[in-house]
Amino acid sequence: MQNPEKQKGKWCFMKVLIVGSGGREHAIALSVAKSPKVDKIYCAPGNAGIGGVAECVPIGPMEFGKIVSFAKEKEIGLTIVGMDDPLVGGLVDELEAAGLRAFGPRKNAAILEGSKAFSKDLMKKYHIPTAEYENFDDAGAAEAYLEKAQFPVVLKADGLALGKGVLICQNLEEAKEGVKSIMLDKKFGSAGSRMVIEEFMTGREVSVLSFVDGKTIKTMTSAQDHKRAMDGDMGLNTGGMGTFSPSPFYTEEIDEFCMKNIYQPTVDAMAAEGREFKGVIFFGLMLTEKGPKVLEYNARFGDPEAQVVLPRMKNDIIEVIEACIDGRLDEIDLQFEDNAAVCVVLASKGYPVKYEKGYAIQGLENFEGKEGYYCFHAGTKRTEDGIVTNGGRVLGITAKGKGLKEARENAYRATQWVTFENKYMRNDIGKAIEEV
Ligand code: AMP
Ligand code: GLY
16 A cells, blocks of 8 residues: 555655554554555555555464564564564564564563463562462362362463453352363463462453553553453453443543552563563453452553554554654653544354354445544455455454444444344443443
């Protein structure tokens, strides 16, 4: 795509590579495409929608050697790593070792997401509010602990498990079964060699994403995800079925509390541990009766949080990212539009368990030229016969509005513009705002 700023004769020079293939990476790619500093975007491996703004290259996110060679050959000025696996695996370290600029935490900092046991110990050591917990690397010891635990209790596989390594158990029997499936049957693979058992908390969940340069942290506007597959928060946990932004429950008072007690202390703790964090920290918070507490950290943009947060960001994302890499984020005035956005995920019926792929998608052209509406591709593929479904989460339909109610109406209207066989969505994304 020709950068419109370039047509206006502005100086453009940078080539950017984005690593990932989901709706989040599509949202990042659209933000990058708006920057006057960029004249070419590549995405490895990308998807059919990302192909509209970037050149997709058939390199997998864990093929580090190929990514580094490609970035060198094409003289990539900046590589943005969107996904958790390559960050936790050390892709940023490899790019830097080859003399390339990359955005995202190094391996020793991405552990903030890569190990729940690490992040819990960090929070305990630095007095960052979170649920009470114990770590275990032995199933017998975990079971003995459960004999005396209060229920419900939450079991978490230590490592990355596609957001599915969390079990909420109502009684001892369920919890013992959970320990067996995580640690002995290895339901989540090697992610379950260690596990965390923690206190069950109640309250409203909020996602707060932030840019971090190692010492300074600037938070983006808040969002709320809907993780369960079905309306009314029923069904299995998914990667996320929809989001809205901002969260009306995340007040200025809560924001101030979190900056003082959670956000800055986390950045300072990582620096004190010799694990300087540069990149995006995603704080998964629960607003409990006793105040906000951390549910989890992620070391990257959320998916589908990025699809409601980035379209509302006023800044040039490249300027913000460069400030993070160079340690001068304090110079950036991060600004968001005074409006709202809602994203509804269109999935393939059966997700997250069993679903078919390869259905033709109709109506994508309906989004062309529609200001304030976005059709982010997640699991899609271009074939000779057109664009087809290629995953459980297929598209993320985002719309903006003056407020959440209008954004919600707009997003649901736009979900009707595209069709594919077995199209499935939740009908209550953002409905919680009616309680406000
Ligand atoms: P996580 O991947 O750690 O964010 O966990 C996934 C989901 O499980 C969260 O979004 C919460 O809905 C739920 N969850 C995780 N930890 C707890 C907890 N300690 N108490 C209650 N719910 C939890
Ligand atoms: N939406 C939750 C995540 O990105 O992990």
